[in-house]
Amino acid sequence: MSQDLIVGIAGANGDGVSRRTVLKLVAVVALGAAVGVGASAGITHWGRTAPPPYRFFSEAEAKLLIAICEQIIPRDDTSGATDAGVIYYIDRQISGPLARHQQSYRLGLASFRKTCLQVYKTPFEELAFEQQTDALRLIEEGNAPNDLWGDPSQKAFFDLVLDHTRQGFYGSPRHGGNRDYASYRMLGLAYPNLIGQNRYANGRPI
Amino acid sequence: MSFPKVNAVIVGAGAGGGIVAKELALAGLSVVLLERGDWARYDEHNDDELQSQRTPALGNPFGPDDRRHRRVFVYPNGSTRIVLPSEGAYSNNAGCIGGGTVSYGAMAWRFMPQDFRLRSTYGEVKDSTLEDWPISYDDLEPFYEKAEYEIGVAGDYTNNPFCGPRKKPFPMPAFPYNKEGRRIVETATRMGLHPFPIPMLRNSVPYNGRPACIHMRSCVGFACPVNAKAGTHNTVLPIALATGNCQLRTGCVAAEIIVDDRGHARGVRYFDSDNRAQEQPADLVMISASATETARLLLNSKSKLFPNGAGNNNDWVGHNLQGHCYVGAFGLIEEEVYEEAGPGATVGISDFNHGNPGLVGGGMLANEFIDLPYRFCDVRPPGEPRWGKAHKDFQRRYYKHVVRLIGPVQEIPNFSARVSVDPAVKDAWGIPVCRLSGTRHPYDLQGGEFLSKKAEAIIKETGATRVWRNGPSLWLSGGQHQAGTCRMGNDPKTSVTNRFGQVHQIDNLFIADGSLHVTNGGFNPVLTIMALAYWVSDYIKTGWKGSKFR
Incomplete structure (x- = not known):
């Protein structure tokens, strides 16, 4: 679930949501991790997890x-x-x-x-x-x-x-x-x- | 809906319109300033090269947007294509408060005295509309000075013997040369040339309540995060708004100048930020929308006495579109000349603007702004592979090892290079769009060859190991330096306005932007646009009587 959220953030950023909004979202994720919701993946890139599905390409x-x-x-x-x-x-x-x-x-x-x-x-x-x-x-x-x-x-x-x-x-x-x-x-x-x-x-x- | 009448409605809050708004509002006129864009904020695009006004791969960060705007470009072979604002052929400047002055490189050149009388200096050029300006350098000098002090210029002309006379020194000391600049200064001086620091509309020291430059590598093409770069948005516009006499309406797209059956301008029809049709009546109408958009607006304003557009009974509106063909030379050099200190252009050479044997005009040379990595992919000698390992090797090896000298060639006006209005294509508001057609004057190839060879000679002397030239092309001019489409002149048959920017036969319709330029100098034109805006404003203020002009 946390990974979905991270993918969502990256997507929102690319769609033109301001950097500030993204930082807020990142802060929410970090908070989630802090209270033990299970967000453990890195948030700067895809890390060890599977890459996201493509939006346009097969x-x-x-x-x-x-x-x-x-x-x-x-x-x-x-x-x-x-x-x-x-x-x-x-x-x-x-x-x-x-x-x-x-x-x-x-x-x-x-x-x-x-x-x-x-x-x-x-x-x-x-x-x-x-x-x-x-x-x-x-x-x-x-x-x-x-x-x-x-x-x-x-x-x-x-x-x-x-x-x-x-x-x-x-x-x-x-x-x-x-x-x-x-x-x-x-x-x-x-x-x-x-x-x-x-x-x-x-x-x-x- | 129609608003209460005001003294002046201005279309465009860029280099010209921002200054006119401040001058008229301070003189006590009630002013409405219409701007299609909005305040530009650094945070939204920061230092993102793909959203730089210089390389707008993902759209123009400072407008206009690709969604609602378009133009038609006519290729030399007659085929046409609809182009978007972020594509080169659109010839964009910018669409935000401050216009191009938010994201420009901020070079603050005065044109030289000869630039105002090219025709009488050099004679006729075949198949051109080359002409003298109806005003001289001396007429404009006090207004250049006003622009330098009110917007703020850092410079030092001690070593520039070619500039026109000036009464006062620059208000701020010049910026230091960077590494590349020092190499060029040493070389050019040795060759008997006269390099000097480029005058910049950028604070070298705290000035006018704004701090000194912090030298971001991402400067040209971007907004300044600390407001050290001076534009109309952070200098004259705040003053205009503080008077209480100037109302700024953003997101407003002008559709038409209303001209009544007796040939008087009555106001402006526009679409507001909610796309509602509005009218702003005014005693006088000022158009400062850039050489392309000002011409389009006039052409779209048809009335009983001006069936082909406002001020266009002699078919001069939109013709003589000029800009600058940039030419020069590049060299690869052993020394690491890259410096993490933007914007990068520090040294200018004015030896070749005039007095070149056998040549009409010429141009200034300067070292180039920092090329960010994506843009640098095209900085290549002829024949260099565009991709693969060779591409990577070049990027790695030479990104910090290039010396560059480039400059704008003074263009010879060409009547067939023009902005017209497309008969079929419309923008999102249903307004007919600009149709750009024609080419540069063939003579510009001569000027471009000349100037690029001069640059090449200097670059070769810097010790560069591999040197190549960027020569001229005939591709239609325009872009950020767009000018010339509503030229000023004494003869109404061959010009659009008189020497004060007042449209012939419509005495309460004015223009203040690059459209007025008869010729566009061998320099970046913004300081001349600013000086002209002060000059036109001065004329209006002097002749202003209550609610009427003259």
């Missing part, structure tokens, strides 16, 4: 999109798109402020799936990493069979996913991505960006 669509995003920002010695929860960013935002892109995702992912089956005879998720890279480059450059693509075009679909992956990886964690401040840590950026936290005093560098 499980199969999500699986494919996760693989595409991981190609765009792969894990190496620092986190990649999957670690950062980019899929939750995209899923949440196209269920909200970016709803105008729903159709592009539904049709684009279907075309993407067909492209891989036709060209590689294998689902994208099952290709080796290097082959995935080749497949994605094919689509980025518009060189996949065009009869499998309508609106969005293959290039337009790639650009859309590229942009949203960047947003999910580099944007504020409050929108569902950039989990554990993965990208800020990668860039060596202090976070949170506290008011007054700077290297200046009285207008002069210190």
Whole structure:
């Protein structure tokens, strides 16, 4: 039950409820824990529990999109798109402020799936990493069979996913991505960006 | 419903309208100020890059919203698309109290004396509507000074020999250079150029009851959490409201200027925050809604004597849309030049604004505001991969190692770059929307090439190992620096207002915003918009007789 409540909080935040409201809700959860209602999970990320269900994507669509995003920002010695929860960013935002892109995702992912089956005879998720890279480059450059693509075009679909992956990886964690401040840590950026936290005093560098 | 008549109704509480409201209210006029947005609060969007006015991936934090507003964009090939406010092609400024001055970068440039007489300085440019302003730098100088003191500017022009004459120094000392700025200052000075601190509408020391800047990295595109950034919302508007003469109505969307059959403005028809149709009668009407929205409002105000829109009998309303094409150069450098001290732009160079052999105009160069991580994804040399491990490597290796010099090219006015009203598409209130069409003048490619090469030469000298240019494009101008759609002039056949922002043939209808600009300078235009608002207000106050103008 407590986990449901936590998921609810994250959702409310993404839907535009102010940070203050969320902090109040968090305070309620904390209080619940204090009086022994059983709230024991961490509240900053999903922790060890199962990830939440998707709002827009089917499980199969999500699986494919996760693989595409991981190609765009792969894990190496620092986190990649999957670690950062980019899929939750995209899923949440196209269920909200970016709803105008729903159709592009539904049709684009279907075309993407067909492209891989036709060209590689294998689902994208099952290709080796290097082959995935080749497949994605094919689509980025518009060189996949065009009869499998309508609106969005293959290039337009790639650009859309590229942009949203960047947003999910580099944007504020409050929108569902950039989990554990993965990208800020990668860039060596202090976070949170506290008011007054700077290297200046009285207008002069210190 | 109709309200009691007031002396003045103003549409738009931004850089222009906020100042006019304060000037008229202090002079004793009763004022109603209509603003489609509301007070912007830092808490709602804080330092969220995806809800920055600069990268509004998830919608404009300072308005307008994607739900109720739209425009039509006409591509050069003639195809059209409906665009939302958070999309680039919409050419948004902002929609909140203070307008763009809440979230701007706050550079406080005066235009140079030559900027007011480009045509007589350089001669005709083919297929352009290039013209001199009907007013001079000297006319505007006292009002620039007033803006610098009342809104508050920090600066120091000791090392800038190119600026127009000024009677008083800046009211606040300049900001120090950051690391990137110091590198550019050393280099440019060595090259015989004249770098100097960028004048800023931002408190370098406590001023006007507000504290000094705390240097957030998230500054441009965001509201200031401590109000150190000065806009009309935290300077002149509180004064206007304190007079008791100014009523501010938020959430109000103007639909039409009411012009009677004798050609007098009678007030404004608008929709209030509950979407109810309202009318505000007034002795005079002031439009300060930005170059796109002011033109739209005039065009949507049809009357017996002005069947094509208020002040539009000669078809000049909405034409000559200008903004700025930003060009420049970037370099990757061994030294870590990133500093956790926003907003980041500290050094300006004005050597290339005028006097460039064979070129009409030119532009200022400055180092760039801090690029936050998402925006930084597009700071790349040509040919650099956009994704994969190479993308990550670039982000990691160079985020704190880029030196940048960019600047706005003085644009040559083009009659075909325009705001019109779409015949079919309407907003949520049923008001016909802006239709944006045309391109920049081809001459701007020359200016852009020139300025970006100058930037490149400096960046190369900083010791950067890899240098690339961002050149110009012909893409339709506008955006935050939008200007020129209701130009002022002495000849009613080729302008919309006279030299005081008074619409030709409608003597109680005024404009005070970037629409008035004949040309838009090679600088960020906001201080000129502010100075013009003081200039127009001064004219109104001088001619004001009881309940009538003149």
